[in-house]
Amino acid sequence: MTLSINKKMAAFSVVAALGLTACGKAPETAEAPAAAPEAAAETAAPLKIGFVYVGPTGDAGWTYAHDEARKALEAKYGDKIETTYVESVKEGADSERVIGQLARTGNDLIFTTSFGYMNPTLKVAGMNPEVKFEHASGYKRADNMGTFFTRAYQGRYLTGLVAGSMTETNVIGYVASFPIPEVIRGINAFTKGALEVNPDVKVKVVWASTWFDPAKEREAAETLMLQGADILTQHTDSAAVVQAAEAKGKFAIGYHSDMAVYGEKAHLTATIHNWEPLYTAKVEAVLNDTWTSEDLWPGIAEGTTDLAPFADVVPAAVRELVDAKKAALKAGEMRVFDGPLLNQAGEVIVAEGETMEDGALLGFNQYVQGVEGALPKN
Numbered sequence: 289m290t291l292s293i294n295k296k297m298a299a300f301s302v303v304a305a306l307g308l309t310a311c312g313k314a315p316e317t318a319e320a321p322a323a324a325p326e327a328a329a330e331t332a333a334p335l336k337i338g339f340v341y342v343g344p345t346g347d348a349g350w351t352y353a354h355d356e357a358r359k360a361l362e363a364k365y366g367d368k369i370e371t372t373y374v375e376s377v378k379e380g381a382d383s384e385r386v387i388g389q390l391a392r393t394g395n396d397l398i399f400t401t402s403f404g405y406m407n408p409t410l411k412v413a414g415m416n417p418e419v420k421f422e423h424a425s426g427y428k429r430a431d432n433m434g435t436f437f438t439r440a441y442q443g444r445y446l447t448g449l450v451a452g453s454m455t456e457t458n459v460i461g462y463v464a465s466f467p468i469p470e471v472i473r474g475i476n477a478f479t480k481g482a483l484e485v486n487p488d489v490k491v492k493v494v495w496a497s498t499w500f501d502p503a504k505e506r507e508a509a510e511t512l513m514l515q516g517a518d519i520l521t522q523h524t525d526s527a528a529v530v531q532a533a534e535a536k537g538k539f540a541i542g543y544h545s546d547m548a549v550y551g552e553k554a555h556l557t558a559t560i561h562n563w564e565p566l567y568t569a570k571v572e573a574v575l576n577d578t579w580t581s582e583d584l585w586p587g588i589a590e591g592t593t594d595l596a597p598f599a600d601v602v603p604a605a606v607r608e609l610v611d612a613k614k615a616a617l618k619a620g621e622m623r624v625f626d627g628p629l630l631n632q633a634g635e636v637i638v639a640e641g642e643t644m645e646d647g648a649l650l651g652f653n654q655y656v657q658g659v660e661g662a663l664p665k666n
Contacts, residue, residue, distance in 0.1 A: 334367060335396050335571065336372070336396050337370070337372070337396065338372045338373070338390035338398040338399070339354065339371065339374070339401065340374050340386055340387055340398070340400045340405060341354060341355065341375040341376065341377060342404070342499050343375065343499060343500035343525050344376050348527040348544075349525035349545055352544070354424075358371055360564040361564070361568065361571060365571065365575075368575065369571065372390065379405060380404065381408075383405045384412060387421075391419045396419065396420065397420045397421075397422070397574050398420070398421050399423075399567070399570075400423050400424065402424070402425070403424075403426060403470065405423060406426035406428055410428050413432050414430065417432055418432075420434075420579055422570050423436075425437045427650060430581060434581045434582050434584075435583045436566050437470075438566070438585075439586065441477035443594065443595055444478040445481040445624040446610050446613060447556075447558070448478040448480060448481025449485055450557060450598075451482050451541060452481060453485045453603070454519060454556070455489060456518055457516050459515065459516040460490070460491050460492070461512025462478065463494055463505055463508040463509055463512065463523070464494070464495050464496065465495070467663055469650055472663070473649055473652040474523050475493060475523070475655070479656055479657075479659050480625070480629070480658070482658065483657070483658045491660065493660070494509075494512055495508075495664055496524055499524060505522065505528035506529070506532045509522075509528065509533065513532070513533070518539065519540065520533045520540045520541070521542075522540075523543060524543075527551070530542050531551055537554075539555075539601075540555055543558055543559050544558070544560065546560060547596075555596075556598065556599050556602055557595050557596050558595065559593070559594075559595060560593075560594050561593065562594060565591055569584065585646070587617075588614060589620070626642075626643045627639045627640045627643065627644075629644065629656060630656065630657040632655050632656070
């Protein structure tokens, strides 16, 4: 059972009380059947799970991918769970209000799915110790609040190989959301892949300062094409970048989900999230009473990060290269940020023979060589 709640409503309520069916009393004899465990199983209330989304479920990207995983949970667990979601919730005060309401109305487990929900989730978790919280893409945890994300940067690296191989202008455009480590890490991984196959390539970045705003995303894409970009990619949530490339006869690489339907001629592939294994692991732990506050960060090896199918226009040699690199990542034979790795000034970030560890990845705050322009100071 699913309940969708629109954030624009002045007030909303969630059905939180489930009636318990009284069982008939067995005769008081020594032969009375011992069916108590089965009866208890039949009347057990479902695990109530709430989801908070930063965009609409129809955004074709980030929120769409999360909601597909929520639907997969319902299909997997049936009556054992009951899910509720609230879409298009702004980061900040709005999110704190919505998260708090979900906690107060009987949800046992709450997933908050945007970086800007981190502090509000932490605050609400402190006020509701009996509820378990899971925050996507953040780094703050509490006794009743864990974190999770996918190693999407692995897919970014692979799509960089595609872009670097196929650009004719040697200019690739990147529409970015906010200058946080998650986004910077993706830009750098993409650029590293592109440079490995094309040392002349430059990656230009336009910051849209939004997760989901199709108009702003399209405007950023058009600006990049005016600057010579013949391939675009994005760290924003709608398909506007792909659509802009399609309209101008350029190529695009999507993000979050397979966006080919929005640009059949433009779309080359996409880095995609599969949140279902992560959600299943967290829900299973709660159902089995083994849940602990932890951070999960799986990737290609675990099936939470992957690529969308290649377009026919992608050359066979490029596909073979990407498949080989993907297999190496999956087997642990290489890592995306193996050295040598230089920053824009030519200074060594990671020496040859070394690799960037997770702590540094989580705090990535500078561009690598090959990215043009300066990071926003804020």
